[in-house]
Amino acid sequence: MNVALINPNRFRNPPTIPVGLEYLAHAMRQAGHGVRLLDLCFVEDVGPAVDAFLAEQRPDVAMLSLRNVDSVINAADHFFLDEHRAIAERITAAGVPLIVGGAGVVAMPEPIRVYLGADTVIVGPGEGAAVELLAAMAAGKPLPPLADGFGVAIDAVAVPARAVDVDYAAYYAADGVAGVASSYGCPCRCAFCIEARTRLVARAPEAVAAEVRSLVEQGWARFHLCDAEMNVTYAHALALCQALVGSGASWITYMRHQPCDPVLAAAMRASGCTMATVTVNSATDAPADAAATVAMLKAEGIQVAVDLSCGLPGETPEQAKAMIDALDVARPGHVGVTTRYRIYPTTPLAERIRADAAEHRFATGDPEFVRPAAYCRFDPAEVRTWLEGREGFAIDTGEAVNYQRLNKGGRSQKPEGRSR
Ligand code: B12
Incomplete structure (x- = not known):
């Protein structure tokens, strides 16, 4: 299949090479798929870059990496899901099926899938799970809303090719x-x-x-x-x-x-x-x-x-x-x-706050904990x-x-x- 990988992470303090997408690219190429990666970290005009990439590549599926929900520290003063949603909307508007995954999705997989309008969210390591999903898609099966990457074996002895799809010099120059x-x-x-x-x-x-x-x-x-x-x-x-x-x-x-x-x-x-x-x-x-x-x-x-x-x-x-x-x-x-702790809805901290009024008084922000909320x-x-x-x-x-x-x-x- 023809796969478009997209890194929407433009937080540059410090900039972070999208290693997760590099690992995915390697696993999917090994499985015979065609892969291209659009790295938006240093791109000025995001919307046109996404549109041009999709128009040129005409992918069968897009995979968007969601590394950060927010900045966590300082009650999460940067909330990234809105800018990620703007990118997701361009993908779905182009009629391309959208799969999301990444270190941040484990915070609240289903709310993130819905927020971004994605077809599927994969939680955990993606090397095995993404390849499995592509095989299911190729066989004409519908995409499930949720896939558990922790439950799919990865190739533990694989040696992913590095610096193939990403401009490392730009990252190192900017303290990455x-x-x-x-x-x-x-x-x-x-x-x-x-x-x-x-x-x-x-x-x-x-x-x-x-x-x-x-x-x-x-x-x-x-x-x-x-x-x-x-x-x-x-x-x-x-x-x-x-x-x-x-x-x-x-x-x-x-x-x-x-x-x-x-x-x-x-x-x-x-x-x-x-x-x-x-x-x-x-x-x-x-x-x-x-x-x-x-x-x-x-x-x-x-x-x-x-x-x-x-x-x-x-x-x-x-x-x-x-x-x-x-x-x-x-x-x-x-x-x-x-x-000060960013409260994520799936954590024991959130459960404790929901269950105990005495703890609830230390919480501020979104009562659903999807947008930033803090416990202090x-x-x-x-x-x-x-x-x-x-x-x-x-x-x-x-x-x-x-x-x-x-x-x-x-x-x-x-x-x-x-x-x-
Ligand atoms: C190492 C690390 C750092 C290092 C990164 C160094 C480097 N050069 O890579 C440093 C110290 C710089 C750092 C900084 C920050 N970090 Co940090 N970091 C991590 C850590 C421990 C590992 C991330 C990682 O690279 N893993 C290895 C790669 C291979 O795995 P991966 O990215 O998860 O990708 C795999 C899967 O997620 C999946 N996948 C990835 N993308 C996709 C896409 C699709 C479609 C699919 C299907 C699958 C998939 O497949 C990949 C391969 O298995 C995580 C915690 C964790 N264990 O996940 C926190 C974590 C990612 N960081 C986090 C945060 C908040 C930050 C900062 C914002 C902190 C701050 N306030 O400054 C900054 C942001 C920097 C930036 N520009 O994004 C949060 C993000 C989630 C959230 N709460 O929003 C995490 C999860 C920590 C946490 N517990 O909250 N971080």
């Missing part, structure tokens, strides 16, 4: 980096998060390493690991690091504060990891464990930022302050504190007083992501152990 995913899904249970509680699907570390080497060969040696949290399975994290040794890449990642030990920290460093964002929830995590992980990573000379979430249902200010104290002693380069239990002004005088600590305003912050020189992080 390549992304590489070694797994999808996240078994963590964070109440506010849309990725949590999804099935973990892992790729073979050797295949990921081969993909990384191909990026390095093309000159794109710095990448962001795009796993939800790299270490949710300790054995996979360690095997990934071991496979990446000698690739020539340098990489940055998100990880949970646990599991981590000196062996994993050393393997990360040996494989080219230069920076980690450690995600910590003061409602559930032990301060000593979080501080220990920061120390282990710093001992290897890895730059560390912490994304600290505090003020979740049931949490006391004392819990949050104990975590802040412990992190202040561990001294990561930056601690971004979140106290700790007054940010008070939290600011807890952070006063602590170098590197700030309420996260979404003005930058951590690799930008630390590149601009967060708190200096002199390696405490081996030198670089």
Whole structure:
């Protein structure tokens, strides 16, 4: 079939290479389909670009990637679904069947499908599910409204071709980096998060390493690991690091504060990891464990930022302050504190707010939680007083992501152990 892939993500702080669409393009080409990708990230005149692309390619189906529903942080001051809907409308007006998928759709699959007027939404990894749908379409079957990509096997040893359809130079020039995913899904249970509680699907570390080497060969040696949290399975994290040794890449990642030990920290460093964002929830995590992980990573000379979430249902200010104290002693380069949560309708946080009037009073915004709504239990002004005088600590305003912050020189992080 003739497939049009469209990346509507024009948020450029930083710009993000549409790696998900690159993976889809590879899987569909392997299955014998014709694929072209329209990347709208740096395009000025979006509407005419979409119309021209459709008129020229005359696709059998269009696949629109929905990475961001909104900016999440700061009560989601950028809401992207309206601009995505304008693109979706041009596709459907041209009579082209529309399938949507991407990291954002898991937030609320059916409301997003309806909002965009799409035929189908695929939740989760798309490599297997999109190919299955194309086969069904070719056999004349109707498109289902919902398909579960987590339930369809992916080719775990595939090595997707990179930088074929996307202008990497434009992204790197604008502070972007390549992304590489070694797994999808996240078994963590964070109440506010849309990725949590999804099935973990892992790729073979050797295949990921081969993909990384191909990026390095093309000159794109710095990448962001795009796993939800790299270490949710300790054995996979360690095997990934071991496979990446000698690739020539340098990489940055998100990880949970646990599991981590000196062996994993050393393997990360040996494989080219230069920076980690450690995600910590003061409602559930032990301060000593979080501080220990920061120390282990710093001992290897890895730059560390912490994304600290505090003020979740049931949490006391004392819990949050104990975590802040412990992190202040561990001294990561930056601690971004979140106290306002975007409420997504499918999360446990939303369920709790719906069920409990005492929690409802902390919620503002769209009562259906489709358009931005926020939960804020700790007054940010008070939290600011807890952070006063602590170098590197700030309420996260979404003005930058951590690799930008630390590149601009967060708190200096002199390696405490081996030198670089
Ligand atoms: C790594 C990451 C980053 C890195 C990206 C680095 C890089 N160069 O790639 C950085 C730190 C830069 C970043 C920034 C931001 N991020 Co971010 N990020 C992620 C993370 C962890 C991985 C995304 C990823 O690339 N995955 C790997 C690729 C291969 O998977 P994928 O894109 O999901 O694609 C697969 C499927 O979704 C599907 N698919 C994709 N498109 C399509 C289309 C169709 C039609 C189909 C059928 C299938 C399909 O198939 C693909 C292959 O399996 C996700 C969380 C997560 N685990 O998903 C958050 C996430 C995507 N980020 C999010 C947000 C909000 C942001 C920021 C706005 C944060 C901010 N306030 O600054 C910015 C936006 C940047 C931008 N320009 O878009 C949200 C978006 C959802 C939402 N809530 O709106 C997520 C989901 C986190 C969350 N829990 O809320 N991010």
